[in-house]
Amino acid sequence: MNLQGHSIIGNASAAGTGKAAHATNPATGESLSPDYLEVSEAQANEAVAKAAAAFPIYRKSSSADRATFLRTIAEQIEARGDELAERGPLETGLPKGRIRMETGRTCGQLRLFASVAEDGSWVDARIDHADPDRQPIPKPDVRSMLQGLGPVAVFCASNFPLAFSVAGGDTASALAAGCPVIVKAHHSHPGTAEIVGQAVQAAAQKCGLPDGVFSLLYGGGRTVGAALVRHPSIRAVGFTGSLAGGRALMDLAAARPEPIPVYAEMGSLNPVFILPGAMAERGQAIAEGLSGSVTLGVGQFCTSPGLVVAANDDDTAQFVTTLAEKQQEAAPGVMLNSSIHDAYESSVTQLQEHKAVKALATPAKQKGCLADPALFEVAATDFIGDTTLSSEVFGPSTTVVKHGSEAELLDLAKSLEGHLTGTVHGTEADLVANRDLIDVLETKVGRLIFNGYPTGVEVCQAMVHGGPYPATADGRSTSVGTQAIYRFARPIAYQGFPQSQLPPELQDANPLGIAQMIDGKRTV
């Protein structure tokens, strides 16, 4: 491994000129070389200028060429799998196996978007033929398809150093849509970012793509990040991180002379509702499964279940006892960095000190970034309307909310803000009896899960990893799964164009063999 500590500006490697930063091993506190110097505003502007120059070329690239690019990125990343498995754990505290698995997922995701690009049907090609004889006025020939928005700024997440970082879902979907990408690395895993960034750069060059189709910049969110979001040539933003960080970018983007969309995935409590039939039948098994989901990856998932809702009865009391045992038994884990660790400790302390809250498992003070799981309990009447209790605790903690009646259960559901997921454990009879709960949850979350756990987000055609604000910037899209490509595209219509000057997707001969909608009828 030969890390240089440089940013990547298109085909060039660029040493920053600003403040130096380096990774820290959260397990040991040890500093990790090299230093990564923040890029100057001029360097950030150069990356955007290159992306803007690359866009007119890259947006016209064939779907086959984009597919090849995405597959080549996957190959280049796989070729550096050992380096990633070495550096990743040092920077993140995540085990080698997790880094290997996430590398696999990232490459799988790149190949999935390669197949989406190659298939080509995502453009929603529509052809309405002319009718010159229509009365009172002739009907024109109108055709439309989705095309890439323009250069996209992507912010890496701390908690997924691969799958939501340099070549993660945002980058893969933007590249598939025909948009150049400028990534801002996360300060927590700069070396992992550099390895992946070099892989993407190598793939772009191997595929003969224009200089600037990809850049990777090091620097702060309020400096380099803000400069990217403000730059007039940036057309959309992808972000995964905190509510405060995401909202700041949303506000910046909305205040631009030309506002642009920000796709920010932010905090989420991911409520889990355990209905009486399921609680009676298998409360113990759910307690075990839930503790596994809460502590998975030291609770550092966007979909970690931070809220459990159940009736205040004997079955739930047993369930809570088991859940508390499981949380107490679970080994402490190394969190991603000291600021996440400190935030976890302070959130947990705040809950411990809250009058209405009963602490059932409390973390021991651990050295460094180690964190113990936690469990809290509170009555629904106390929970509703108390924003301290409904704020996300990022880490292996969850809170059981006990309700005294079905009306209270519904009130609680109605009081929820937007979340990524909502989970219901129940028998089928429970589900039928609680249809009103499901109806409420449909308006609150992006994904409803029955008898499962929210962690483990399948990358597929139907996945929705989104949800109403504040779970995401606005909930009209997903950052995981093939539908993510729609975030970076807009429809363009062609009226009266000769066949030869139409994009192939809109030609009558359909040379790419894609799905089209022809005069209102869909083809496959």
Add this chain to the structure above:
Amino acid sequence: MNLQGHSIIGNASAAGTGKAAHATNPATGESLSPDYLEVSEAQANEAVAKAAAAFPIYRKSSSADRATFLRTIAEQIEARGDELAERGPLETGLPKGRIRMETGRTCGQLRLFASVAEDGSWVDARIDHADPDRQPIPKPDVRSMLQGLGPVAVFCASNFPLAFSVAGGDTASALAAGCPVIVKAHHSHPGTAEIVGQAVQAAAQKCGLPDGVFSLLYGGGRTVGAALVRHPSIRAVGFTGSLAGGRALMDLAAARPEPIPVYAEMGSLNPVFILPGAMAERGQAIAEGLSGSVTLGVGQFCTSPGLVVAANDDDTAQFVTTLAEKQQEAAPGVMLNSSIHDAYESSVTQLQEHKAVKALATPAKQKGCLADPALFEVAATDFIGDTTLSSEVFGPSTTVVKHGSEAELLDLAKSLEGHLTGTVHGTEADLVANRDLIDVLETKVGRLIFNGYPTGVEVCQAMVHGGPYPATADGRSTSVGTQAIYRFARPIAYQGFPQSQLPPELQDANPLGIAQMIDGKRTV
């Protein structure tokens, strides 16, 4: 006709309590009764509360029921066609024939969205079946579909008292998506709004829909309008009007605790490029067609061509002479209201007084709201970078920009902001030779037109009536055509749900017979 001057709050009729306003006949200056009193904040809140209460019911309505509702609205509007043809012209200055035609278009649009709802395939149903044997972890069953966002606030446009007003495209597409609608009437045509509002109210009651699925409020944009956009239960906004008005709503919506999308269609110059082959072959015919497009509806269309770009040569000189004649010959027309008329006169005066601009047809001072067509000419080198020249003149005026070279032509195209449309007149050889111009325009507009005129927006599957900011709020959507329904929906995923508790669109049995994507394969 029995106009009451009342707002409509769900099933109730509500007399406002605030400032009184009335329509004025722009042709005569005569005041038109009745007075429309602004609703109080409490009344606006009541309308939103009713919409919020109606949403959980209306969102679960079947696609057949929504289709019936939309068709019933069309029938109710048609039943009052004579009243609309009487009142519409008095309030707008538009001829009776135009009001009849726009009524037909509005009803056609409602029926088109009825068919979209009925067809049901717009929800983009995706089914990924489980694979319990997948290694290393089982694959879950995940299904997703689009569902309505929630209550939508719609702002009526002055220039389309029917097609972009109370029961226009925004309302039709939001209702089709399962969203209740609260319309803010335009002060310019309150009586027309009342007739249509009563028709929608009658249809909602006839169809047994929940109280609050539709409301119509009278009042100011900065009072009632702003209150709607700020209300936490409003989930999206549809607007057609000025850049200043649209941007104000965008800023309000972005500053909410929970930001919401604003679909604002604002100003556009709709540039028309006439290439040398076409200019030589049929410059005179284009001049005639173009003058017809510029003066259609007294130039009060969003797609009115306000900018014509051509080479500085003899053919263009002849074309300009003809165009000037046509503009001078065209009869003056009554504009929609005095503020639009005054803005037109002041914009035209500003161009007349601009040093770089040559006035080729200048309006005579007319009494009242009458406006004469205008024509201006300027060199491309003067046009580029001068925001006075590139601002929309709302009315029957256009500016010819002459370029000295192909490089200048491209520079001009690159300097453009976002527009709804871009038109190219050319021979097929012109089009091939100017491929780089088309490539630039693809990044600047929502619809490209070859050898046609931008006015006359076909309502069809492929239409894109949108475009990059400032033509619209962000250009990722269209406000005309069936794709408009996507603006008011978001994807929701169901994981591990039993068949009986899935929406019919996502069931394996596909009881509605809609198009689905099953394990990555599309069906029709």
